[in-house]
Amino acid sequence: MKERNLTCIVCPRGCALTVRFDGAGKITSVEGNACKRGVVYAEKECTHPERTVTSTVRTEGGAVVAVKTATTVPKEKVFAVMKEINAARAPRSVSIGDVIIENVAGTGVAVVATANI
Amino acid sequence: MKQIEKELVIIGGGPAGLAAAVAAYDKGLRDILILERDVALGGILRQCIHNGFGLHRFGEELTGPEYAARYEQQVKERGIPYMTETMVTELRADRTVVARSAAMGIFEIKAGAVILAMGCRERPKGALGIAGTRPAGIYTAGTAQKFVNMKGMMPGKEVVILGSGDIGLIMARRMTLEGARVKAVCELMPYSGGLARNIEQCLNDFDIPLLLSHTVIDIHGKERLEAVTIAKVDERRRPIPGTEQTIPCDTLLLSCGLIPENELTAQAGVPMDRITNGALVDGDRQTEIPGVFACGNVLHVHDLVDYVSEEAAIAGEAAVRFLRGESKKSILVSVKTDGKVRYTVPQILTEAKDTRLYFRVSDVFRGKKIVLKAGDRVLLEKKTVKLAPGEMETVTVKAEWLSELAEGEISISLSD
Ligand SMILES: Cc1cc2nc3c(=O)[nH]c(=O)nc-3n(C[C@H](O)[C@H](O)[C@H](O)COP(=O)(O)OP(=O)(O)OC[C@H]3O[C@@H](n4cnc5c(N)ncnc54)[C@H](O)[C@@H]3O)c2cc1C
Numbered sequence: 001m002k003e004r005n006l007t008c009i010v011c012p013r014g015c016a017l018t019v020r021f022d023g024a025g026k027i028t029s030v031e032g033n034a035c036k037r038g039v040v041y042a043e044k045e046c047t048h049p050e051r052t053v054t055s056t057v058r059t060e061g062g063a064v065v066a067v068k069t070a071t072t073v074p075k076e077k078v079f080a081v082m083k084e085i086n087a088a089r090a091p092r093s094v095s096i097g098d099v100i101i102e103n104v105a106g107t108g109v110a111v112v113a114t115a116n117i
Numbered sequence: 118m119k120q121i122e123k124e125l126v127i128i129g130g131g132p133a134g135l136a137a138a139v140a141a142y143d144k145g146l147r148d149i150l151i152l153e154r155d156v157a158l159g160g161i162l163r164q165c166i167h168n169g170f171g172l173h174r175f176g177e178e179l180t181g182p183e184y185a186a187r188y189e190q191q192v193k194e195r196g197i198p199y200m201t202e203t204m205v206t207e208l209r210a211d212r213t214v215v216a217r218s219a220a221m222g223i224f225e226i227k228a229g230a231v232i233l234a235m236g237c238r239e240r241p242k243g244a245l246g247i248a249g250t251r252p253a254g255i256y257t258a259g260t261a262q263k264f265v266n267m268k269g270m271m272p273g274k275e276v277v278i279l280g281s282g283d284i285g286l287i288m289a290r291r292m293t294l295e296g297a298r299v300k301a302v303c304e305l306m307p308y309s310g311g312l313a314r315n316i317e318q319c320l321n322d323f324d325i326p327l328l329l330s331h332t333v334i335d336i337h338g339k340e341r342l343e344a345v346t347i348a349k350v351d352e353r354r355r356p357i358p359g360t361e362q363t364i365p366c367d368t369l370l371l372s373c374g375l376i377p378e379n380e381l382t383a384q385a386g387v388p389m390d391r392i393t394n395g396a397l398v399d400g401d402r403q404t405e406i407p408g409v410f411a412c413g414n415v416l417h418v419h420d421l422v423d424y425v426s427e428e429a430a431i432a433g434e435a436a437v438r439f440l441r442g443e444s445k446k447s448i449l450v451s452v453k454t455d456g457k458v459r460y461t462v463p464q465i466l467t468e469a470k471d472t473r474l475y476f477r478v479s480d481v482f483r484g485k486k487i488v489l490k491a492g493d494r495v496l497l498e499k500k501t502v503k504l505a506p507g508e509m510e511t512v513t514v515k516a517e518w519l520s521e522l523a524e525g526e527i528s529i530s531l532s533d
Binding site: 006007008009010011012014016051052053054055056058063064066068075078079082086096114115116 | 163166167168169172178179180182183186265266267268269294295312313314316317318321322420421
């Protein structure tokens with residue numbers, strides 16, 4: 001039986017999780033989580049890990065505006081997402097929630113503004 | 118000098134100041150003024166663009182600017198007056214506030230009540246005493262955060278970070294995403310002061326080494342930083358000869374703790390807590406000067422802004438009760454700590470009602486009990502799995518214990 005130790009990143013509590021697998025690599029148990037979200041996180045982290053990316057985009061006015069991926073994106077795409085974010089330009093005036101990139105790095109996820117400028 | 122009068126003056130327009138203003142307004146007070154020295158409201162959260170804020174308060178994960186914007190909107194919806202680019206330069210014990218701005222010049226406000234919400238600043242390099250030269254390329258992590266996130270400028274390409282507090286961890290990831298190479302995060306203590314989740318998602322995700330019990334002992338470079346020498350330290354935090362290694366880098370970021378910004382507080386003669394470096398307060402977050410309240414990072418360093426908002430709302434409501442002559446001080450109980458529990462906020466209890474004590478411990482402790490006592494009488498025992506200095510803990514003191522006690526002390530300690 002195989003085991004993997006993870007730190008849950010869903011909330012500031014940061015539970016220490018122990019994930020056990022059977023011979024075929026299927027998860028048999030998750031322990032150490034204080035809530036249900038820990039199990040969901042552990043399952044994702046062991047199959048297709050995902051992260052939220054936060055960064056900034058340069059505006060036409062020359063300032064920068066804070067942005068994030070609207071949901072998590074596959075972890076292996078994080079640097080591809082960053083590359084598109086750094087190539088993007090936002091309008092001079094932006095409000096929280098405005099879509100800056102519609103489908104970033106082919107993930108189907110939008111990059112949205114997180115500040116007003 | 119221009120003189121005005123205000124019922125409530127709030128110094129600082131960060132999350133603490135804004136939440137205090139909203140709470141005071143919602144209690145019925147209208148004559149409020151927020152003074153903020155920066156160009157906009159929002160405080161330090163404006164530069165904390167990462168996610169992870171607001172899970173307690175709003176039940177969803179927000180970035181710093183989004184969290185700040187929610188409170189800013191609440192302030193604007195209520196029409197609460199505020200002045201930006203206005204710096205408070207003096208506070209007197211009679212609640213006179215002296216401020217200055219380009220628009221108003223120097224002006225004086227006679228305030229019925231004052232809420233201190235000035236936040237904190239980072240411990241600078243000068244305060245750390247590292248040997249070596251003084252080249253360019255050494256910044257506090259928060260300064261680098263401001264450059265990258267507010268100005269879109271990168272401070273360097275090859276980075277070493279000293280201190281594993283959350284701001285340092287967050288900046289390790291941020292610099293990496295922007296193309297820099299973060300070679301190591303050195304931490305003097307045998308444990309990190311940052312949240313476990315940040316070690317996972319900011320360091321482990323990018324294979325950035327966290328070197329515990331390590332410090333920077335020398336700085337090299339004339340004009341620009343060229344390298345730092347690091348070494349392992351013993352239990353007494355002294356560098357161990359023979360463990361030195363020199364790491365080439367052009368940038369050193371310091372994430373070595375926050376200092377509450379309490380110059381005004383001290384100037385007004387407000388009695389301070391030597392451990393928190395903030396004011397001594399009661400359950401209302403009232404200092405020992407009547408009508409002067411404190412909340413947020415100026416009172417004690419918080420890692421979660423959700424707790425800042427919670428504390429600020431307590432202060433905001435209490436200030437309104439003070440102004441209406443409704444504060445009741447029925448008891449006088451001080452809270453004593455054993456050193457393992459470093460401090461509590463509040464430190465003094467003046468009302469016999471259920472009161473949450475916020476506290477931090479001095480080291481990493483496993484399997485200890487939190488014990489609350491009045492003399493020899495045990496009021497409460499609470500088992501814990503793990504306690505760490507980086508994480509604020511809470512315990513509630515019950516009204517009935519306090520009314521029986523009326524005056525004296527309760528103690529909080531850790532035991533096996
Ligand atoms: C660099 C840095 C990064 C941080 N990153 C994080 C993070 O990633 N996550 C997290 O949860 N917490 C973070 N924190 C902690 C964060 O500060 C708190 O969560 C929260 O912002 C504290 O709110 P506050 O209102 O008490 O202080 P602040 O947000 O610091 O606001 C204080 C305000 O008071 C104003 N002010 C101060 N003195 C005066 C004066 N004399 N006159 C007028 N105005 C004045 C300041 O300009 C500022 O706007 C960080 C802190 C720092 C210093």
